[in-house]
Amino acid sequence: MSSARAKSPDDATLLARVRAAARQEQFLEVVSAEEARARFAAQLDLKPLLAESVSLGDALTRVLAHDVVAPVDAPAFDRSNVDGFAVRAADTVGANDASPKVLRLNPEVIACGHPPDFVVAPGTATAIATGGTIPRGADAVVMIEHTELLEGAPPQIDLRRTAAAGQFISYAGSDIARGETLLRRGARIGSREIGMLAACGLGRVDVVRRPRVAVLSTGDELVPPGAPLKPAGVYDSNGAIVAAAVAEAGGEPVAFGAFPDDEAVLEKAVREALVACDMVVLSGGTSKGAGDLSHTIISKLGTPGIVVHGVALKPGKPLCLGVVDGKPIIVLPGFPTSAIFTFHAFVAPVIRAFAGLPPAAAETVTARVPVRIASELGRKEFVLVSLVEGADGPIAFPTGKGSGSVTSFSQADGFLEIDALASALDADSEVPVTLIGGAAHAPDVVIMGSHDVALDVVVGALSERGFSARVLAVGSLGGVAAANRGECDIAPVHLIDPKTGKYNVHLATPGIALVPGWRRMQGILFRPGDVRFESRTAVEALRDALADPSALMVNRNAGAGTRVLMDKLLDGQKPPGYANQPKSHNAVAAAIAQHRADWGLAIEPVARLYGLGFLPVAPEHYDFLVVQSRRGRPAVEAFLAALRADETRGRIKALGMEPADENVT
Numbered sequence: 001m002s003s004a005r006a007k008s009p010d011d012a013t014l015l016a017r018v019r020a021a022a023r024q025e026q027f028l029e030v031v032s033a034e035e036a037r038a039r040f041a042a043q044l045d046l047k048p049l050l051a052e053s054v055s056l057g058d059a060l061t062r063v064l065a066h067d068v069v070a071p072v073d074a075p076a077f078d079r080s081n082v083d084g085f086a087v088r089a090a091d092t093v094g095a096n097d098a099s100p101k102v103l104r105l106n107p108e109v110i111a112c113g114h115p116p117d118f119v120v121a122p123g124t125a126t127a128i129a130t131g132g133t134i135p136r137g138a139d140a141v142v143m144i145e146h147t148e149l150l151e152g153a154p155p156q157i158d159l160r161r162t163a164a165a166g167q168f169i170s171y172a173g174s175d176i177a178r179g180e181t182l183l184r185r186g187a188r189i190g191s192r193e194i195g196m197l198a199a200c201g202l203g204r205v206d207v208v209r210r211p212r213v214a215v216l217s218t219g220d221e222l223v224p225p226g227a228p229l230k231p232a233g234v235y236d237s238n239g240a241i242v243a244a245a246v247a248e249a250g251g252e253p254v255a256f257g258a259f260p261d262d263e264a265v266l267e268k269a270v271r272e273a274l275v276a277c278d279m280v281v282l283s284g285g286t287s288k289g290a291g292d293l294s295h296t297i298i299s300k301l302g303t304p305g306i307v308v309h310g311v312a313l314k315p316g317k318p319l320c321l322g323v324v325d326g327k328p329i330i331v332l333p334g335f336p337t338s339a340i341f342t343f344h345a346f347v348a349p350v351i352r353a354f355a356g357l358p359p360a361a362a363e364t365v366t367a368r369v370p371v372r373i374a375s376e377l378g379r380k381e382f383v384l385v386s387l388v389e390g391a392d393g394p395i396a397f398p399t400g401k402g403s404g405s406v407t408s409f410s411q412a413d414g415f416l417e418i419d420a421l422a423s424a425l426d427a428d429s430e431v432p433v434t435l436i437g438g439a440a441h442a443p444d445v446v447i448m449g450s451h452d453v454a455l456d457v458v459v460g461a462l463s464e465r466g467f468s469a470r471v472l473a474v475g476s477l478g479g480v481a482a483a484n485r486g487e488c489d490i491a492p493v494h495l496i497d498p499k500t501g502k503y504n505v506h507l508a509t510p511g512i513a514l515v516p517g518w519r520r521m522q523g524i525l526f527r528p529g530d531v532r533f534e535s536r537t538a539v540e541a542l543r544d545a546l547a548d549p550s551a552l553m554v555n556r557n558a559g560a561g562t563r564v565l566m567d568k569l570l571d572g573q574k575p576p577g578y579a580n581q582p583k584s585h586n587a588v589a590a591a592i593a594q595h596r597a598d599w600g601l602a603i604e605p606v607a608r609l610y611g612l613g614f615l616p617v618a619p620e621h622y623d624f625l626v627v628q629s630r631r632g633r634p635a636v637e638a639f640l641a642a643l644r645a646d647e648t649r650g651r652i653k654a655l656g657m658e659p660a661d662e663n664v665t
């Protein structure tokens, strides 16, 4: 649509550009993951980097370079644990109410930090504070509240209980013993370790130098987070996630930023990175055929250069592993989930080894996969999954968003593997799932179905009540299936019954109740100022749009409630754009806002979010199926209470929805 676009290229130029951009499978050789790891490791010296000394204040998260042997005892002296009197236990034997023992007080009070001056001789006692040094001669402490002070000259104490030897004393070295190995090399220093180092007087500690890892992103489309997004732009999420993951793996990320697909510029940056850092990680442009800059550049930098390009993995096929004069240089695939997955599989272990950390321990759980998952033959496939707790153990749902998405990895609980020689994993298979991001915590309530912005309000109110929710956006039909299989507690749905024209009522069964949610106005979206739609009714605008071949619509996917409504409005007509069927309200709005279409159907809050005009057509009912056998759970009750709360209803209203009255669907 843009009139500012450059003049169209002639045919020869166009062909040259297509060839340059075309993805030719230019991998050196596609090898297995095991082979790739072995080849990479063979070229690297996977030992911790040299040690450096840091102050305790700078030691947090660092890795110990050597075992730490305690140089002193803690406590360094025998210490009183109470406020009271240091005594000789033998003097207290037989003391009781009938025959109290009387001890003469020595002329001092032992405070913390002041060594005692007097010996506790038989028949005497010395006043001592908690933490005071036990004086010579004493072998027990009695609590002040178990004594009576006899004020006289000299002052004495009256004792009515026998004290056992050692009572209320912490002996020297009982906490930390001089010569004991307090911490082992390879330990990551946290606040607890810092406490121990400080307790035995260590102000500095030897830690492994953190590997400096240069992080570069490549691609003309990339925009740094924080800057406005340009047309056809993509925020550089790989740079940010890789830098953070470098730090998590014990490295020191050095963010070089994003570079356009320009060989000279990128080569200069990579050369600088190799000088400044111990390791270089790039992402993007690994499989772009003639445009594959990173690959071309690495080949020029030194020996041995590229050692692996192409791994029989999904995600991760275009991964490129290189070594230049002992320094690893890696090009991760550009797709965000492929990039971070291959980072964890191939790069993080190298950073950990350089950083002195042991290999990361993988934790797995066995889970049932409720659906069949197709897989590409010849590539070992890793499928990212969300885990929910079913009646008979964990269930793993594929996140289903693909390698190009960021959330596939960032929101997954773990992943399962499908063998390279299998074309699918059958439904109901029991498989090991490797957990990501620590042990999976089972959420208090599982919500599966159609997503809506106002659902976040209810989930927020639930979380304020102390319950966690897992929301899996699987669409209304997916929610109905999950509710019927007992895989979720609550399924948000908006499905019209074509027979009755009513929403959701037909989905209730004896085991599944329908709880009303809210009404969302569906309507026609258009760009403000488009006179074909502006200031008209939906009926007028639709009639004229259908008569105007230049008015391009955007449809919705089959099965969506909005699609049912669209087909009803169109009454059998298929105007231009009918076959364009994205799967969400947001995609419809984005297509119109970006001039890829002129009109479509979506809900009102989404129109507002994209600054679009809105002509109301009909309210849609967004309700909740509640699995009755799970209704007694406190979290489910809390969800329903949150849904009805005045505050939640107010917030739902503010988003442009109309909360339904209880029992009205």
Ligand SMILES: Nc1nc2c(c(=O)[nH]1)N[C@H]1C(S)=C(S)[C@@H](COP(=O)(O)OP(=O)(O)OC[C@H]3O[C@@H](n4cnc5c(N)ncnc54)[C@H](O)[C@@H]3O)O[C@H]1N2
Residues within 6 Å of the ligand: 023, 217, 218, 219, 221, 222, 234, 235, 236, 237, 238, 239, 283, 284, 285, 286, 287, 288, 315, 316, 317, 318, 332, 333, 334, 335, 336, 338, 403, 404
């Ligand atoms: N015809 C074929 N197309 C594709 C194939 C194929 O075999 N034949 N392979 C696919 C696979 S698998 C992957 S993985 C990707 C990898 O492509 P590249 O590594 O060359 O990456 P790009 O083309 O540069 O980018 C792909 C995609 O990722 C986005 N991207 C790139 N960098 C970043 C970043 N720093 N932050 C966020 N997003 C980023 C980029 O915008 C593209 O959308 O290729 C498939 N295609």
Ligand code: MOO
Residues within 6 Å of the ligand: 313, 314, 315, 316, 317, 318, 333, 335, 338, 339, 403, 404
């Ligand atoms: O290898 Mo790509 O990484 O399948 O997504």
